[in-house]
Amino acid sequence: MPLTRKRAGSTSGSSRAGSRQVSPDGSPINSPGRGSDVSPRKKSKGAKVMDSFRGLREEDADKEEDWDGSDSEDSVDPNQHRLKPWFLGTSKYIIFIVTFTFIQIGLRPTGDMRQFTSLWDLAIGNSLESVVFVDNLWTFLNGPVVSLVSSDYFQSIEAYWPGDENAYIYGNRRMGSIRLRQVRVKGSSCQPTQTRFIQQDSSLPPICYPQYSLDSDEGLSLVWKNTTYTRSQTSTALRDLSCEEQGCFQTDPDTGNVTAVCCTDLRHFNYVRDTDLNESSVPFLASRYYWGGGYVVDLVNETQSRRDLHDLRNLQDWIDLKTRAVFVDFSFYNANLDLFVVARLVVELLPSGKCLTQKTFRVIQLNRYSLDTNSGTVLLACQLIMSIMLVWYTRDLLMLMYADVKATRWRIFKGLKLHFSTFWNAFDFIILLLFYVVCGITALNEMEAGDLLENLDSIDSSSLQTLGFWATQERNMLGVLALVVWLKIFRYVTITVRLERLFMSLARATPDLITYLFLFALWMYAFSVAGILMFGNELDEFSDAGMAILTCNRVMFGEFDFDGLYRANRVLGWMWLFGFSWTAIIILLNFFVAILCEVYAQVMEEYEGTDHVSIMDSILNKAVKLLGLRNSAKQVAALEEKFTMMENDEGGIVSKVMLQEFLAKEGAFEIFDTTEVTEVMARFDKSGDGRLQPDEMKAIREVIKMKKKELDDKIAVAEEEEVENRGPRGGALGRRF
Numbered sequence: 001m002p003l004t005r006k007r008a009g010s011t012s013g014s015s016r017a018g019s020r021q022v023s024p025d026g027s028p029i030n031s032p033g034r035g036s037d038v039s040p041r042k043k044s045k046g047a048k049v050m051d052s053f054r055g056l057r058e059e060d061a062d063k064e065e066d067w068d069g070s071d072s073e074d075s076v077d078p079n080q081h082r083l084k085p086w087f088l089g090t091s092k093y094i095i096f097i098v099t100f101t102f103i104q105i106g107l108r109p110t111g112d113m114r115q116f117t118s119l120w121d122l123a124i125g126n127s128l129e130s131v132v133f134v135d136n137l138w139t140f141l142n143g144p145v146v147s148l149v150s151s152d153y154f155q156s157i158e159a160y161w162p163g164d165e166n167a168y169i170y171g172n173r174r175m176g177s178i179r180l181r182q183v184r185v186k187g188s189s190c191q192p193t194q195t196r197f198i199q200q201d202s203s204l205p206p207i208c209y210p211q212y213s214l215d216s217d218e219g220l221s222l223v224w225k226n227t228t229y230t231r232s233q234t235s236t237a238l239r240d241l242s243c244e245e246q247g248c249f250q251t252d253p254d255t256g257n258v259t260a261v262c263c264t265d266l267r268h269f270n271y272v273r274d275t276d277l278n279e280s281s282v283p284f285l286a287s288r289y290y291w292g293g294g295y296v297v298d299l300v301n302e303t304q305s306r307r308d309l310h311d312l313r314n315l316q317d318w319i320d321l322k323t324r325a326v327f328v329d330f331s332f333y334n335a336n337l338d339l340f341v342v343a344r345l346v347v348e349l350l351p352s353g354k355c356l357t358q359k360t361f362r363v364i365q366l367n368r369y370s371l372d373t374n375s376g377t378v379l380l381a382c383q384l385i386m387s388i389m390l391v392w393y394t395r396d397l398l399m400l401m402y403a404d405v406k407a408t409r410w411r412i413f414k415g416l417k418l419h420f421s422t423f424w425n426a427f428d429f430i431i432l433l434l435f436y437v438v439c440g441i442t443a444l445n446e447m448e449a450g451d452l453l454e455n456l457d458s459i460d461s462s463s464l465q466t467l468g469f470w471a472t473q474e475r476n477m478l479g480v481l482a483l484v485v486w487l488k489i490f491r492y493v494t495i496t497v498r499l500e501r502l503f504m505s506l507a508r509a510t511p512d513l514i515t516y517l518f519l520f521a522l523w524m525y526a527f528s529v530a531g532i533l534m535f536g537n538e539l540d541e542f543s544d545a546g547m548a549i550l551t552c553n554r555v556m557f558g559e560f561d562f563d564g565l566y567r568a569n570r571v572l573g574w575m576w577l578f579g580f581s582w583t584a585i586i587i588l589l590n591f592f593v594a595i596l597c598e599v600y601a602q603v604m605e606e607y608e609g610t611d612h613v614s615i616m617d618s619i620l621n622k623a624v625k626l627l628g629l630r631n632s633a634k635q636v637a638a639l640e641e642k643f644t645m646m647e648n649d650e651g652g653i654v655s656k657v658m659l660q661e662f663l664a665k666e667g668a669f670e671i672f673d674t675t676e677v678t679e680v681m682a683r684f685d686k687s688g689d690g691r692l693q694p695d696e697m698k699a700i701r702e703v704i705k706m707k708k709k710e711l712d713d714k715i716a717v718a719e720e721e722e723v724e725n726r727g728p729r730g731g732a733l734g735r736r737f
Contacts, residue, residue, distance in 0.1 A: 090492040096389050097485055099382055104478055107379045112337045113363040119170070120332075120343055124148065125359045128345050132355055137326065137347050138313050141180070142306065145328055148178055150302040167301075172332040175340070176460025177298040178305070181277075181327040182268075182319065183290050184218040185209050187235060207235060211351055212290065212324040219271035219293050229269040229295060232321035238263045249315040251307055258315065268297045268318060278462040290325055290346075323349050329461040340364040342464035362468030366449040390435055397428055424491055431488065434481045441474045501603050509599040516595060520588050524552050527580045534576060538568035556585055653694070 127144040131137050152169050154160060160168055167174040187207035190198070198204045209232065210216055218230065228239040238246050248263035263269040274292030297312065299305040312318040319326070328345040341363050348356040369383070370376035405415030420426045448467050452459050493499060528548035535542040541551040541561070554560065555577070565573035684699050 181294040331461040
């Protein structure tokens with residue numbers, strides 16, 4: 001049976017006008033309204049449709065069903081103009097989102113990348129966490145870092161390729177050297193307390209060394225072109241001192257003897273700019289931003305590395321109080337996976353004396369679109385499809401914007417305001433904008449990767465750091481894009497009454513929710529500030545405003561350290577925890593639920609007793625109608641065949657009793673628009689003898705043929721409408737509807 005919505009005929013025009021409201025698709029619906037005197041809560045017609053779809057109201061459905069499976073004459077489909085763009089827009093967007101997801105998930109070697117990253121995390125990353133003081137830093141450099149240039153198991157059993165002079169670690173080829181880079185700060189005046197100590201004791205140094213900033217970077221001074229290392233014990237640069245005063249010694253690689261040398265003759269005592277190091281000029285973040293230049297040491301092999309590290313620590317005092325960060329950069333290539341890894345290990349020497357560490361491993365695939373592999377070919381084909389669809393969507397969006405500007409008589413600002421006043425139009429624009437940003441970053445990365453592949457000798461940790469940074473930004477943007485692309489699918493799933501009610505409730509609750517979130521944010525920030533003042537000196541979770549806000553958010557979901565709070569402040573610790581839990585979790589979060597419940601109840605009341613038809617109802621109506629017509633056509637064809645067989649069995653003459661039994665058995669009275677065999681006999685028994693003669697039976701067969709032709713015509717019309725529903729072109733990311 002087709003799912004139908006019948007118009008209520010008992011409501012006057014004036015009363016309908018007074019209670020008219022707007023449904024989610026923009027069409028007017030009748031509603032008793034909030035505060036109406038319609039007290040009995042009857043089951044809505046939308047609920048009846050869903051019940052009939054579930055088979056719970058077959059008896060009511062049978063009363064509304066015609067014998068030929070068609071809708072009743074007063075049945076109206078308000079979604080007729082929406083089905084066409086909805087169907088094509090949904091189909092096109094599904095192809096779009098499936099292709100996008102397949103490229104990013106199915107064709108990206110995520111598992112191999114994760115395995116490659118975890119290898120280096122286990123080999124050296126975990127050891128970095130043990131660096132707490134500067135002594136631990138030297139131990140780390142002489143241990144795990146030197147192991148990267150030492151012999152491994154495969155080298156000890158001569159498992160590597162004969163004649164290959166490249167360095168390998170566990171089958172991974174090292175690209176370039178292991179680079180150590182130091183960042184230092186300039187001296188500054190001390191705080192008043194230290195100044196008082198200096199006044200009492202003239203032997204104290206008159207210079208202090210602040211937290212790192214770009215302004216305090218020793219290499220970024222006004223005379224940076226001639227900047228050389230300046231020790232913390234003096235304010236005089238090494239270039240202004242004699243070799244004896246510089247105090248540098250070096251171990252002879254041949255004899256092992258220690259000899260005096262000029263520090264300024266050694267590379268790691270001269271500042272190297274970021275451009276000379278081929279480093280990115282974008283600051284990298286640990287706890288601070290650091291520029292790409294510094295004082296550099298390259299480790300090539302185990303013997304040289306251990307000798308250089310010994311000299312740096314014991315004979316040259318390379319790291320002192322002015323050191324604020326030491327970077328360890330290296331990169332490896334795995335031929336089996338065709339992947340590069342570039343690592344950056346950062347040890348920050350804070351002014352407090354503590355060391356703060358951070359590790360970053362970035363995996364890079366330089367030759368993503370190689371036609372020599374099946375995955376590269378498929379990836380290139382999918383990217384081509386995505387590019388075509390992106391151009392298509394852009395064209396559609398521009399056409400919609402053009403139509404809106406034209407509708408406002410070529411007033412561009414007013415036309416664009418009209419266009420973006422629709423939420424989904426603005427959402428489409430954001431999606432396309434993000435796509436073009438990602439395309440730009442991808443194009444730049446591919447150009448850089450192409451340059452590296454053309455000159456393989458230039459591939460090292462410095463060149464890969466820049467590419468790895470932008471590859472990470474590309475993945476970050478793709479993650480944001482994937483989120484908004486999948487959120488766009490909600491535009492097409494609101495095709496049932498229940499889903500329409502849900503999203504309509506969310507839309508109506510948005511203003512109240514924004515007000516609530518503002519209040520909630522103030523409440524959380526107040527407790528965050530209180531937590532910083534109460535526990536900031538003892539707990540890392542309250543060390544700054546960002547960490548405190550994250551900690552409050554974790555407390556809301558039941559993740560908190562009661563023992564830590566109690567140890568940090570035995571009086572206020574438990575009071576802060578219980579105060580935040582009771583107010584934020586029990587009271588404020590319940591306000592959030594109450595807002596949604598109230599709005600949902602209002603929407604439910606508006607839908608009560610209306611004749612709203614959702615898109616799903618319209619689709620099911622058309623499908624059930626077409627199925628009913630086809631079943632009816634089959635029944636009429638079978639009836640015609642059985643009628644001919646009965647006529648032949650009786651010698652061409654059929655009595656009234658036989659006709660009644662046949663029509664009752666086959667349920668065919670509706671064909672003759674009657675329920676009594678007497679009316680059928682009166683219509684076709686021209687002789688009046690109570691029997692149907694061959695010429696009279698011929699007239700009955702003609703009626704059956706006409707009914708069959710009528711059903712065939714209806715089926716053809718229904719199929720034509722079905723084709724038309726899929727024909728028109730959708731708009732940007734699915735045309736507006």
